[in-house]
Amino acid sequence: MEQKSMDPQDDVPLVFVHRPPSFHFPFKDRLSTHFHLLDPLDSPDSTHFVRRHANSIRVLLCVDPTPISSDLLDLLPSLQLIVGSSVGVDHLDLSDCRRRGIAITNAGVAFSEDVADLAVGLLIDVLRGISAADRFVRSGFWVKTGDYPLGFKLGGKRIGIVGLGNIGSQVAKRLEAFGCIISYNSRRKKPPSVPFAYYANIYDLAMNSDVLMVCCALTEETHHIVNKEVMAALGKEGVIINVGRGDLIDEKEMVQFLVRGEIGGVGLDVFENEPDVPKELFQLDNVVLSPHSAVATPECFDALEELILFNLKAFFSNEPLRSLVEFE
Amino acid sequence: MESIGVLMACPMNTYLERELEKRFTLFKFWDFPDKALFLDTHRNTIRAVVGNATAGADGELIENLPNLEIVSSFSVGLDKIDLAKCREKGIRVTNTPDVLTEDVADLAIGLILAVLRRLCESDRYVRSGKWKKGDYKLTTKFTGKSIGIIGLGRIGLAIAKRAEAFSCPISYYTRTKKSDVNYTYYPSVVELASNCQILIVACPLTEQTRHIINREVIDALGPKGVLINIGRGPHVDEHELVPALVEGRLGGAGLDVYENEPEVPEELFGLENVVLTPHVGSGTVETRTAMADLVLGNLEAQFLSKPLLTPVV
Numbered sequence: 001m002e003q004k005s006m007d008p009q010d011d012v013p014l015v016f017v018h019r020p021p022s023f024h025f026p027f028k029d030r031l032s033t034h035f036h037l038l039d040p041l042d043s044p045d046s047t048h049f050v051r052r053h054a055n056s057i058r059v060l061l062c063v064d065p066t067p068i069s070s071d072l073l074d075l076l077p078s079l080q081l082i083v084g085s086s087v088g089v090d091h092l093d094l095s096d097c098r099r100r101g102i103a104i105t106n107a108g109v110a111f112s113e114d115v116a117d118l119a120v121g122l123l124i125d126v127l128r129g130i131s132a133a134d135r136f137v138r139s140g141f142w143v144k145t146g147d148y149p150l151g152f153k154l155g156g157k158r159i160g161i162v163g164l165g166n167i168g169s170q171v172a173k174r175l176e177a178f179g180c181i182i183s184y185n186s187r188r189k190k191p192p193s194v195p196f197a198y199y200a201n202i203y204d205l206a207m208n209s210d211v212l213m214v215c216c217a218l219t220e221e222t223h224h225i226v227n228k229e230v231m232a233a234l235g236k237e238g239v240i241i242n243v244g245r246g247d248l249i250d251e252k253e254m255v256q257f258l259v260r261g262e263i264g265g266v267g268l269d270v271f272e273n274e275p276d277v278p279k280e281l282f283q284l285d286n287v288v289l290s291p292h293s294a295v296a297t298p299e300c301f302d303a304l305e306e307l308i309l310f311n312l313k314a315f316f317s318n319e320p321l322r323s324l325v326e327f328e
Numbered sequence: 329m330e331s332i333g334v335l336m337a338c339p340m341n342t343y344l345e346r347e348l349e350k351r352f353t354l355f356k357f358w359d360f361p362d363k364a365l366f367l368d369t370h371r372n373t374i375r376a377v378v379g380n381a382t383a384g385a386d387g388e389l390i391e392n393l394p395n396l397e398i399v400s401s402f403s404v405g406l407d408k409i410d411l412a413k414c415r416e417k418g419i420r421v422t423n424t425p426d427v428l429t430e431d432v433a434d435l436a437i438g439l440i441l442a443v444l445r446r447l448c449e450s451d452r453y454v455r456s457g458k459w460k461k462g463d464y465k466l467t468t469k470f471t472g473k474s475i476g477i478i479g480l481g482r483i484g485l486a487i488a489k490r491a492e493a494f495s496c497p498i499s500y501y502t503r504t505k506k507s508d509v510n511y512t513y514y515p516s517v518v519e520l521a522s523n524c525q526i527l528i529v530a531c532p533l534t535e536q537t538r539h540i541i542n543r544e545v546i547d548a549l550g551p552k553g554v555l556i557n558i559g560r561g562p563h564v565d566e567h568e569l570v571p572a573l574v575e576g577r578l579g580g581a582g583l584d585v586y587e588n589e590p591e592v593p594e595e596l597f598g599l600e601n602v603v604l605t606p607h608v609g610s611g612t613v614e615t616r617t618a619m620a621d622l623v624l625g626n627l628e629a630q631f632l633s634k635p636l637l638t639p640v641v
Contacts (some may be wrong), residue, residue: 033417069569096370113469113471114471116471117441117469117470118445119473120437121438121442121445124434124437124438124441125441126433128435128438128605128611129608130439130442130447130605131442131448133606134448134605137592137606138597142589142590142592142606143590146339146590147606148608148611149612150613150616151608151612152612152613153430153431153434153612153614154431154433155430155431157612173493174490175495177489177493178430178434178437180494220512252467261537275459275460277454277459287406288447289455291450291454291459291463291464293445293450293463293464296467297445297467298462298466298468299347299468
């Protein structure tokens with residue numbers, strides 16, 4: 001039995017599995033019916049194992065954002081595709097992959113609806129104070145002190161989307177239905193079919209927005225893309241929603257802006273040092289905190305499973321892939 | 329118009345109070361503990377009542393104000409006003425339609441997202457430091473869930489428009505089928521509840537719609553179903569709703585309104601599948617100002633003998 005699982009048969013396509021040691025992905029059995037899964041962590045001597053199969057491996061399935069080193073890529077000279085299972089690609093060296101001619105797919109298409117839903121939920125929550133109002137009711141203050149303070153209207157707000165990819169586009173689609181005015185910043189302007197105003201830099205976007213929705217990938221260029229200057233440009237009634245990565249915002253500065261009342265509110269699903277969250281935020285009612293759970297729904301995992309299966313099948317039958325990561 | 333007496337039924341908005349004081353002789357009903365004495369003294373002066381969802385003008389108050397010409401409500405719902413008596417006596421009634429539609433619809437979607445994605449509970453999870461001990465559990469996706477709307481008026485339609493952007497199939501119940509919409513119609517609330525995952529109450533409160541959410545409807549919605557009420561508290565039979573939520577016979581609820589506001593059933597305070605807001609459907613700075621301006625505009629129109637802006641009676 002052991003020998004059989006290690007030695008690929010000619011007619012079953014090979015998929016190399018790269019995963020964290022602690023995590024066995026739940027749809028392994030389903031994939032096994034279509035592909036021969038090569039998982040070095042199942043082998044007692046993983047380096048030897050990789051070398052033995054190196055030349056036949058054309059696809060790598062990356063489970064979770066498990067870092068992929070250039071040493072590993074050196075061992076896999078025939079690799080053509082990395083199928084990722086996260087939206088972010090900060091665990092990969094994109095320029096190295098491009099140089100080697102390796103394509104990358106991520107979870108974008110599968111995850112974007114859930115992430116956009118959470119982004120809109122956080123925004124309504126911050127503007128209307130839903131979580132704070134729920135605390136108010138549960139602690140009996142409605143009876144003791146009377147009416148809850150007024151919130152702010154979502155309709156007519158100018159929404160600046162940072163990163164108009166899969167997620168940003170889904171956010172835009174939803175917020176248009178609420179009567180919001182959408183504009184965006186991304187590395188380059190989208191085709192004319194995208195009807196939203198484009199700002200070439202985030203500072204100008206912030207100057208012209210009531211709300212910043214941070215939906216972009218974390219790269220060296222986007223690290224702390226929301227900095228002190230951007231927050232000052234957004235202004236003291238401005239709201240920031242972050243469903244990207246914690247490092248996209250200069251968190252220390254953001255805390256200061258909030259404590260001093262120099263921005264209106266924030267809704268955060270991600271933080272710089274998860275699961276650590278700055279304690280200063282715990283006292284604020286204009287802040288909504290979510291434990292990096294934008295994609296934590298069963299529906300999302302089902303969609304990811306379908307997407308991964310689709311892309312693996314498409315690769316081996318030379319059909320177009322979905323959710324391809326664009327290289328600059 | 330400064331001599332015209334205007335009676336404000338309860339505190340509702342400081343901007344409105346200020347603007348009324350500038351234009352009229354304003355009486356704040358809550359400043360007078362002895363209502364009978366107050367009415368004896370001022371009954372002839374008062375020509376307008378300003379009410380809202382908490383207090384309006386019931387039959388008794390109307391009978392006590394012989395010179396009452398208009399009841400201008402700082403709300404869209406008129407369930408605190410004796411409309412029949414107003415008609416009978418030729419008293420005009422106005423409300424504040426349209427301006428609050430978007431806010432109420434926004435809150436309805438916000439409550440859905442808060443219940444399905446457990447926004448309030450996960451915020452509590454982070455604030456209490458529990459995240460450091462492990463991830464929060466999985467929640468439920470919103471996009472694509474089927475939505476059932478009771479009452480497809482302005483607010484119901486605004487909710488439908490928003491839910492469509494989340495790719496939700498929409499169905500509805502109204503007394504008569506609408507010819508101008510493409511949503512699926514069900515001729516009863518029970519059928520609607522059986523065929524949707526999220527049921528939203530968005531109809532006016534009348535004799536017919538009181539307790540429109542009863543045991544049978546709750547059972548039809550079931551343990552995976554979610555109830556959203558942004559209408560009025562008495563639309564829902566709370567004595568049935570509370571045990572259904574506690575026992576898990578209903579999946580969740582997002583409530584902005586309650587049968588005995590500001591009292592909220594305490595059994596709900598410990599539940600994580602429930603989101604409770606204190607009747608803030610129209611509670612934004614922008615909208616409350618627009619509503620106040622409508623109340624002022626209607627009163628001025630009445631006393632200048634001009635057409636009312638938003639007459640109901």
